[in-house]
Amino acid sequence: MSDLFPPRARTLPLFPETPPHVVRVIDVETAGQRLEADAVIEIGSADLDLLTGEIGSAMETLVDPAGVEINPHARRVHQISDEMLEGAPPFAEAVRPFAGAPVYAAQRAEFDRSRLRLPGRWLCTYRLALRAFPGVRAHGLQSLVKYLPLDLSDVRPRLEALHPHRALYDALCTAVLLREIARVLMPRCADLADFLDRAERVSAEPALLTKLRFGKYKGVPLGEVPADYLEWLIREPGMEADAVFSARYHLDHPKIRGLRAAPDLPLA
Incomplete structure (x- = not known):
């Protein structure tokens, strides 16, 4: 990996700043319509402490799609029906508890960021996984869960009541993925701030x-x-x-x- 994520010399800054070490790993499910008519129908997140590796503060909510019907193919994937969304909060209310994190991460961050419109730094675990694990046969989330493989033992009690492609399930798996990415790539960085800077840049490329x-x-x-x-x-x-x-x-x-x-x- 020395040519995809070259090691950076460790030097002590004159005026060190404390970088954020908790990342809010987030996932959204949508109605699956054409982009201009699509709507968020579920949000899930979990916070990853990059210093300790602990994953916690899980949150999830269904979201009222404001009249947008769920595409049948999307319904088969995430198994969310229109009936399940009755009484769900509107998007502006549903997204509020997820706001305020200094750093967010998502498996396809461009997709989630464009729909949530939450300010902050964003990391893309898909693009980072391509750097950290180039030899894996595929870099979709469930492929990485299977082929790395990811150790989901500490989040498995939460996963047992869910299934893949629900927002919280995917957010928890993505948090484990980001933890593994950090384990592999952070030793090549000068410090945590350097890792976040480089990870953010790669995520935008x-x-x-x-x-x-x-x-x-x-x-x-x-x-x-x-x-x-x-x-x-x-x-x-x-x-x-x-x-x-x-x-x-x-x-x-x-x-x-x-x-x-x-x-x-x-x-x-």
Whole structure:
């Protein structure tokens, strides 16, 4: 991982500040309609203390979608029905208890952030997991739970009454994932503040893919894709941002060329 998240020298600042060490890990479920007509129908969160690894302060609420019906496919995934939402608080009221955290994290932070509109720093565990665990076969939340695998023992009592794709279930699993990401990546940082700064920057960048998702080299580790193909991909108009970012990264970091599932890739 030394080229995907290079180690940073530890130096003592002249005027140290105390960085936030509790992250509110959050997840939303929506009605699953087209983006302009979509609506949040459930919010769940759990707080992760990055210093101790403790996960607590779990919260969850259903949300009144203001007349937006749940898409049948979305209903099959999260198993929330329109009837379950009767009497739920409106969004403005439901989101209030989740506000006020200095740092938030979500598996697809761009999605959750755009719907919750909560101010603060945001970390994306999907993009961070690509840096921390490049050798895992897939980086969706349940894939990481299965293939890392994640140790869910301390949150399992809460999970037993839930199921995947409900907001609190996914928030608790994501909190465990972020704890594991921090365990792997934080030793490469100068301190907690450095980790948060670098994690926030990576979370705002396009995803650093481990494999191409299309074309003649679909499924091939990017380190094994010929350089001339990566150069063509960068020049091709309309190419997706994640692919262009990842191709340019591999060309700019020749040390990772030809490596399959390297155990370490740099945060930044």
